[in-house]
Amino acid sequence: MVLLRFHLAAGVRVALRATVPVASLVIALVVFTKSGVAIFSALGALFFAPGVSPVAAMAATLVCMAFAGWSSRWVTSGLWGWIRHLPASGASHRRAATAGLVVAQTPLLVVVLASGLATIGSHSATTLPRLIGVCLLGWSAAHASLRGTALSGRLLAVLAGTAAFAGSWWLLGAAFLLVAAADALAGRIHPPRSQMTALGEPARQELGVGELSFSTAARVWITISLRALRWRLVSIWWVAALALVSLLLFLNNDLSPRQEALAVRLVGLGALVVMMASLADSLARKRPVWPWSRSLPWSARSRVGLDAMILSTTAIPVLSIGMFLFPSTVLPLSATALFLAVRGAAAIREPFGTWGAPSAQLFVEGFIAAGLVALAPAAALGLVVLLPLALRWGASAERGLKIGRWNERGSLTAGDSQSWSDS
Amino acid sequence: MIRLDGVGFSYSPKVRVLEDVTLELPPGLTLVLGPNGCGKSTLAKLTAGVEMPSEGTITISGHDLWSDEVAARRDLVYVPEHPDLTPYATVNEILTLVSGLRSAGRDAVDEAMAWAGIEGLGNRTVRKLSNGQRRRSVLAAARIGSAKYLVLDEPLDGVDRSFRAELLAWIAGHRAAGAVILLVSHDIDAFVGLVDRAVNPRGGTCHTVSPLPEGAARRDALARLARGEPV
Numbered sequence: 001m002v003l004l005r006f007h008l009a010a011g012v013r014v015a016l017r018a019t020v021p022v023a024s025l026v027i028a029l030v031v032f033t034k035s036g037v038a039i040f041s042a043l044g045a046l047f048f049a050p051g052v053s054p055v056a057a058m059a060a061t062l063v064c065m066a067f068a069g070w071s072s073r074w075v076t077s078g079l080w081g082w083i084r085h086l087p088a089s090g091a092s093h094r095r096a097a098t099a100g101l102v103v104a105q106t107p108l109l110v111v112v113l114a115s116g117l118a119t120i121g122s123h124s125a126t127t128l129p130r131l132i133g134v135c136l137l138g139w140s141a142a143h144a145s146l147r148g149t150a151l152s153g154r155l156l157a158v159l160a161g162t163a164a165f166a167g168s169w170w171l172l173g174a175a176f177l178l179v180a181a182a183d184a185l186a187g188r189i190h191p192p193r194s195q196m197t198a199l200g201e202p203a204r205q206e207l208g209v210g211e212l213s214f215s216t217a218a219r220v221w222i223t224i225s226l227r228a229l230r231w232r233l234v235s236i237w238w239v240a241a242l243a244l245v246s247l248l249l250f251l252n253n254d255l256s257p258r259q260e261a262l263a264v265r266l267v268g269l270g271a272l273v274v275m276m277a278s279l280a281d282s283l284a285r286k287r288p289v290w291p292w293s294r295s296l297p298w299s300a301r302s303r304v305g306l307d308a309m310i311l312s313t314t315a316i317p318v319l320s321i322g323m324f325l326f327p328s329t330v331l332p333l334s335a336t337a338l339f340l341a342v343r344g345a346a347a348i349r350e351p352f353g354t355w356g357a358p359s360a361q362l363f364v365e366g367f368i369a370a371g372l373v374a375l376a377p378a379a380a381l382g383l384v385v386l387l388p389l390a391l392r393w394g395a396s397a398e399r400g401l402k403i404g405r406w407n408e409r410g411s412l413t414a415g416d417s418q419s420w421s422d423s
Numbered sequence: 424m425i426r427l428d429g430v431g432f433s434y435s436p437k438v439r440v441l442e443d444v445t446l447e448l449p450p451g452l453t454l455v456l457g458p459n460g461c462g463k464s465t466l467a468k469l470t471a472g473v474e475m476p477s478e479g480t481i482t483i484s485g486h487d488l489w490s491d492e493v494a495a496r497r498d499l500v501y502v503p504e505h506p507d508l509t510p511y512a513t514v515n516e517i518l519t520l521v522s523g524l525r526s527a528g529r530d531a532v533d534e535a536m537a538w539a540g541i542e543g544l545g546n547r548t549v550r551k552l553s554n555g556q557r558r559r560s561v562l563a564a565a566r567i568g569s570a571k572y573l574v575l576d577e578p579l580d581g582v583d584r585s586f587r588a589e590l591l592a593w594i595a596g597h598r599a600a601g602a603v604i605l606l607v608s609h610d611i612d613a614f615v616g617l618v619d620r621a622v623n624p625r626g627g628t629c630h631t632v633s634p635l636p637e638g639a640a641r642r643d644a645l646a647r648l649a650r651g652e653p654v
Contacts, residue, residue, distance in 0.1 A: 214524065223516060224509060224516055227511045227548075228510075290507065291507050292473065292506070295496060295499060295500075297492075297494075297496035297497045298496075299492040
């Protein structure tokens, strides 16, 4: 409790400091437009858009994260120094600092609440869960912007903030679970890189700081893969974007919303399959499964997961355009993209000769899954349920791939000066 | 302790390389000897967790290499015969990757690069390195972290004279510290004073010779094993 009070006090001081510019800005806008209600109504239209809106929720989360990130330099200042010798766990320090960051966001959260109250009369069904979700939004933003905690926990916190402010009671409930999961994943708090050198060696050893972690390794793995793919990734994005933009021609026709959604799903999923298959081939050729890396202390599952993450980046333009054209298609598209990414990561590891190339396997599996989801969006739920199993299959393929097969794929010729066939 | 229990392996259904191999590797240097194609490197790859056995289990410090992957590989170092590094990675990235997974510091990366004499190559991608530079990169990676289990496949190949002495001292240091070392080499003379036992893959199974004879008889025994003759 003492620790919590200490960090809350720091949060209050930052909030007081921030109140002056925030209040001045609001007053200036009110004076300029001569209507206070108009200002809050405009903000309400942004943050409290009618209907369930992941875009509005993401915007609110990002604004709060920016504010929390700005205030964290004061709230968390000294968190990695002298205070760590006190008898309190790293998790207690982290939670107390998060609470301090929530309090520091008070001026912004008050503005958000006021804009919500300005729109409550027009669409209360979605405004009420958002108003209740404001506290969770603040907590999630604070957690996501707290440096030195596990990346997975911070990403979950961003999701939690988006879910809390999406305007649905169900998503609000899910946000509570996501916050709990983010807290469980956060782990012990580490000083940011810039502050590590300031610590003495004994303190560094005790805190386990100065050590690079799995997230560093994951970042390196992704960097290597993206370098191997280079412009291939961007060129594939353009293909997807062009395919989806062509849909605009059809949307001008007199189609029912159901038909429009079906068209977006069909073209979106088709584009996803083509892009993912093409990228899986490039990844297998340019950054093949790398035998020596298997002797390092990471699991086959994590390697497959990282490759799936790289492949899933292809879905970004499709999901963005899908959200723009028909927001309800985003969930089935996302679920299918995740499933295809995991299957793609597994296909890279299948023995050469079974399918000929990873793309062949992905085309067959992908078009079956895409067809199902396009016609019956609920089938996407089945793909989500299959994800852990797909990851397990991928890990099993990764473990079972024999080194001889690696050379057979011609991987060594991929721009390698040591290869006899390099040109 | 590294333990292989009933391990079998084949590259294709018709070609069995190892069959029902049961081995215990205690602390000290175990030299794997034998003629070409007898399965020395395969044994090293299996022990390093790079190839998965078709049958049997391999445990390192009680952790199964394939069901408890991370814990088993935590203190494991593998130097392959061919440095099969991914072509688009820079040397710095490879060493940072290893350092991240072994929870070592950034300093460990710099020290390893200095030790291996590749300080100036940090930003160069693997495809622009010579074979010797690649070997040095792999050896630098081996130095990162606290290795207790070393699987070294022809570690002296493609290494110049000055670094060879450095490398032998590094291996001897780990042996003295109680590490388990499985070493594949055709170069008997370099290791004759360090070797504690020898393993000879022959006819699909592994024959262990321990203790080895002392003095000049030791070199003869190792030479016979290298030719695939029983001792």
